[in-house]
Amino acid sequence: GAVVSQHPSRVICKSGTSVKIECRSLDFQATTMFWYRQFPKQSLMLMATSNEGSKATYEQGVEKDKFLINHASLTLSTLTVTSAHPEDSSFYICSAPEGRDHQPQHFGDGTRLSIL
């Protein structure tokens, strides 16, 4: 079946560091990918929609300059958390929709980000 690979799975770093997370669709092309954030015991929250060849679409309240998204190819999207602070610590998950109707969405394994 369709697979989405997300890397790294876990990051622990100091405050002020920038962290890049990669999301790859391994056996299908994804013109759109989604980035979610999930805090403990809460539901997924969509942060932004990554569009191949164009600018990402950010949800209300998500800072574009802090969460940089690049969708460089039909199989790769990256999320960079710039100058990360402890409040950015969360579980970040990407997904890519598959198929003619762009569904279902397949999820990466997630990245657990801990900022000290």
Place this chain on the structure above:
Amino acid sequence: GQNIDQPTEMTATEGAIVQINCTYQTSGFNGLFWYQQHAGEAPTFLSYNVLDGLEEKGRFSSFLSRSKGYSYLLLKELQMKDSASYLCAVNDGNYQLIWGAGTKLIIKP
């Protein structure tokens, strides 16, 4: 506004059957999804309904009524490994998913 409602938590016994309900109100509709999420892991796709009726996939079945804005996920022959959160999500027609808060299912021996 857009809204997905599902129970916060349910408890069931190993070997039994459990039904998790989901009601939705969205601006558009292009399918309803159920995902399973174990603690600390990403969601995994379980089922997809776009037409009314029942979709069966092994021990799991999902039902949709578009006129009622209602779906349920039915889990049979429950196993301990089924303890997880079950997320209902609706495609609002713009390729984005509107997510419910999830139902935490606790399976007891």
